[in-house]
Amino acid sequence: MAFLPEPLRMIALNPRLFDLTSDGPIAYVARQKLVGSPALPPDLSLRGKTVLVTGATSGVGCEAARKFLQLGARLIIGARDLDKAESLKQTFLGQVPGAPIHVSHLQMESFDSVDAFVNHLGTLGIRLDIALLNAGLFSREQRRLSDGCSLLMQVNLRSTAYLALRLVPLLVPIGHETVGGTTLAPPSRLVLVSSEAHAWSTYDPPSQGDLLAEFCDPAASVDPSYEYYTAKLLLALFGRELARRLDAASVEVVTTTPGFCASNFFPDSTNLLTKLISWAHARSADQGGRLHVHAATCTEPHLSGKYMRDGHVNKLSPVAESDKGEKLQGRLWEEMVKLCSDRGHSFHSSI
16 A cells, blocks of 8 residues: 555554544544644743754744744754754744854764764753754655664654753753752753654564664564554653653653644655645644644643643553553663663763
8 A cells, every 4th residue: 555645554554543542543633623732821931941942944843943932932953954954043033033043963863963962062051941852753764774773763762762861961950959848940841752653553562672672673674654653652651751750840751742734744745645635634833833832831730741632631542551551661761771871871860
């Protein structure tokens, strides 16, 4: 069924096609037009705040970055294509004259690039109030990186989780000290962009060894849809565990999804049929961007560790909420912390 437009192919070949709950693909499609994004508070201001956005040069990430600027934030853009990012910066400056925008190279295929990016921010003395880790991709091309890991898993999970861990020290508010039990500075917020597709994963983890072995075996052939669903499931579990390891009075961790938005996310986004499907069923990139900003700024209590769908707190998939999901989450956490340690960086849960 390779002739099908990618959005339709994901539904037609979906392993959860007959799941009629709100997690299933049929309900997912229906929600995109029936459920809108919440309006941002008219008095919302981010003046004096510093916001990092990855995946900001197009689509939903671009719209989120634009809204952050319009709200008065200082914007940090981490981008693979610096020419494209600089061009976007000039566009933004034409819309918000004098806006503080800093562009820095970030190649999510590479842990070395992630390290260089974080080190660069640290050298500049940057402290973050919001980090929106929106960079992600989907492709049918089964491309392997130098260590054997697939590009899909590297960008959508490994580098995103690694970047999140590396950014934690930059997110801790300088005034985190407390007086009489009251925190002197509001918490920063780390927003991880998962997907409703996390609920469609049929991943069955190995009983022992590396959780990602099948995705890091150069000889293996893995269906890209299955790999994407699994990466988004694991990212959601990682975010939930990271939230448990951090003091929510210092850094909140929220996982969100913009839903299916009209953008260039799919490789065949310029295909006429894909455009028609997007017109009929997708949210606008502006709506998706607004959902991102909402997840980054809403003041709902006890939000850290939660998953937001359609702008509201929602449970993760039944698998993620099960004992099996909890065990998988623990193993994934250990592997990601070990990755940091192996690269010379430690994570302190006392932060």
